Amino acid sequence: MQLNQQVTALESVLNHMIREFSDERQVILSECDALHEATRHEIVRLQMEVDSKTRECSRVRKLARKVLVERNEIERFFLESLDYVRQEIQLNQ
Numbered sequence: 001m002q003l004n005q006q007v008t009a010l011e012s013v014l015n016h017m018i019r020e021f022s023d024e025r026q027v028i029l030s031e032c033d034a035l036h037e038a039t040r041h042e043i044v045r046l047q048m049e050v051d052s053k054t055r056e057c058s059r060v061r062k063l064a065r066k067v068l069v070e071r072n073e074i075e076r077f078f079l080e081s082l083d084y085v086r087q088e089i090q091l092n093q
Helices: 001-090
Strands: none
Touching: none
């Protein structure tokens, strides 16, 4: 009889421990799910930011190319103008 009581008591303790483990497992899983979801949102936000910065860099490169082309055109104009002025000075001397 006493052996049956001990078995029953041990089963009760074991069942209690299993419930506690199950509850703790659920809490941990919920925390992991929440962390996973937050991380996923952070990844999406950062990817959008990277895309935005990539587009911005592309626009800056295009503007830099345009500025460089315009600078080259202005330099060419000034050099041609300088040559023209030199030729005019030589012709007038």
